[in-house]
Amino acid sequence: MEFINYEQEGFVGIITINRPKALNALNSEVLKELEATIDGINLETTRAIVLTGAGSKSFVAGADIAEMSTLTKAEGEAFGERGNRVFRKIETLPIPVIAAVNGFALGGGCEIAMSCDIRLCADTALFGQPEVGLGITPGFGGTQRLARLVPVGKAKEMIYGAINIKADEAYRIGLVNAVYPLEELLPAAKKLAAKIAKNAPIAVRACKEAINKGLDEKMDDAIVVEEKLFGSCFQTEDQVEGMKAFLEKRKVDGFKNR
Ligand code: DAK
Numbered sequence: 001m002e003f004i005n006y007e008q009e010g011f012v013g014i015i016t017i018n019r020p021k022a023l024n025a026l027n028s029e030v031l032k033e034l035e036a037t038i039d040g041i042n043l044e045t046t047r048a049i050v051l052t053g054a055g056s057k058s059f060v061a062g063a064d065i066a067e068m069s070t071l072t073k074a075e076g077e078a079f080g081e082r083g084n085r086v087f088r089k090i091e092t093l094p095i096p097v098i099a100a101v102n103g104f105a106l107g108g109g110c111e112i113a114m115s116c117d118i119r120l121c122a123d124t125a126l127f128g129q130p131e132v133g134l135g136i137t138p139g140f141g142g143t144q145r146l147a148r149l150v151p152v153g154k155a156k157e158m159i160y161g162a163i164n165i166k167a168d169e170a171y172r173i174g175l176v177n178a179v180y181p182l183e184e185l186l187p188a189a190k191k192l193a194a195k196i197a198k199n200a201p202i203a204v205r206a207c208k209e210a211i212n213k214g215l216d217e218k219m220d221d222a223i224v225v226e227e228k229l230f231g232s233c234f235q236t237e238d239q240v241e242g243m244k245a246f247l248e249k250r251k252v253d254g255f256k257n258r
Contacts (some may be wrong), residue, residue, distance in 0.1 A: 004033040005054070005156050006040075011047040011197035013191060018054040023061035027110045028079065029066075037084045043094055044257065047197035047204070050189045051090070051116055052100040053109075056182060059099070059125065062107030065134065076139075083108060083140040089114040092212065094205045096196055100189035101125045102182060104163065111138060114145040117208065119175065121167050122182040126176060128164030148215075150175050200238040201257040205231070 005016040015037055017024045024030075030113065043050070052058040058254055090112070099113040101121035110127050113119050121127075129142045137143060139161065146155040149230040150173045157163060167179045173226060180188050196204060206229040216223035233239050245252045 001037070002174045003031045004037050006037050008046065009190065011045065012193040013041055013046045013049045014190070015049060015167065016054050016213060017049045017052070017060055020055040020058070020110065022064065023058035023104055023110070024053040024055070025061050025064040026083065026112070027064035027067045028082065031086050032080050035082075035089065037085070038089050040091070041095075046095060048193035048255070049093070049094055049097040050100055050186070050193050051097055051112070052186060052189070053102050056102065056111070057124075058104040059101040059121075060106075060109030060112055061104045062109050062130070062137065067213065078141045083111075087112055087140050090115040093111045094208065095201075095209055096193075096204065098189050098193055100185050101127075101176065102185055106130055107138065107142070108140050111140040111142045111145065114149060114175075115141065118177055118192070119170075119178045120178050120180065120192070121170060122185045123167050123179050124182055125167045125170065125176075125179075126164050127166075128162065130162040132160065133162040146175075167191050184252050189236045198255070200233075200236075200242055202238055203233050206233055235244045 003017065003019045005018050007014045011198045015034070017030060017034065019025065019030055023205060063079070068076070068079065096118065097116040099116035099119045101113050101119055103124055103126070105113050105125060105127045107130055110129055129138045129146065131138045133144070143159060146159065156174050158165065167176065171179050178188070210226045210229045214225045215227060238255045242252055242255070
């Protein structure tokens with residue numbers, strides 16, 4: 001692949017968007033390769049993903065403005081559809097995805113980070129949805145996900161005003177979980193991914209599904225989503241071993257994903 005690198009470190013997969021000449025902007029080819037990479041993840045052997053951008057300046061500087069500038073209405077819709085499909089695949093991937101935001105996360109960059117389960121960023125990161133300055137709305141879910149992740153008034157201020165925010169403000173409003181010096185970001189993201197990967201994979205996956213599906217439901221229905229997923233963990237080898245190890249006052253000798 002030209003624009004996406006994939007590496008596996010133990011149970012953790014690392015996806016790097018690699019188009020530094022355009023600050024990792026998302027054109028059709030990048031989106032196509034990203035989708036193929038996500039579709040190709042081996043869920044038997046991979047328990048968490050880290051998503052980052054190549055270079056020291058940018059995570060993703062948005063959808064590719066040069067490519068978008070000449071789109072017809074129909075092509076624009078198709079481009080938006082592809083982006084939404086890829087971002088939704090990230091959001092609903094059964095295993096957790098951590099965004100390691102190493103710089104600009106603007107437009108589609110902010111939107112792809114928001115499709116991830118957890119965001120960590122470098123102290124140089126910049127987040128924003130500058131689309132209204134280009135004559136368009138956010139097109140890859142920005143109006144929806146930002147308004148769900150941060151206070152709605154803050155989301156509206158950022159989107160209507162095309163106001164970018166720095167890492168410390170992103171942390172203050174809860175858009176990111178933690179801020180690191182750039183060189184510490186990827187190691188921290190990998191460390192968190194490895195910590196997640198140590199836990200019972202079936203249970204972690206059930207937690208992701210419960211949280212994501214439950215958030216779309218009323219509480220009475222949401223709690224049933226959890227009930228079913230809770231039930232589904234029983235009689236798995238990892239549940240039996242996890243509880244047995246506790247009762248025998250010993251550590252689990254590696255969960256098996258069974
Ligand atoms: N697209 C294409 N090229 C980009 C780019 C982008 N988003 N961002 C940067 N580049 C390119 C620059 O054109 C430049 O290329 P060369 O001139 O060297 O060939 C190179 O990357 C380096 O950029 P700069 O020279 O501008 O670097 P600076 O450090 O001076 O500035 C910057 C960095 C990130 C502040 C600046 O590049 C910038 O403002 N970039 C654009 C950021 C932005 O507005 N992003 C949002 C894009 S809009 C939809 C689907 C999707 C979307 C909307 C609708 N539907 C179809 C419904 C999403 C929209 C967006 O994401």
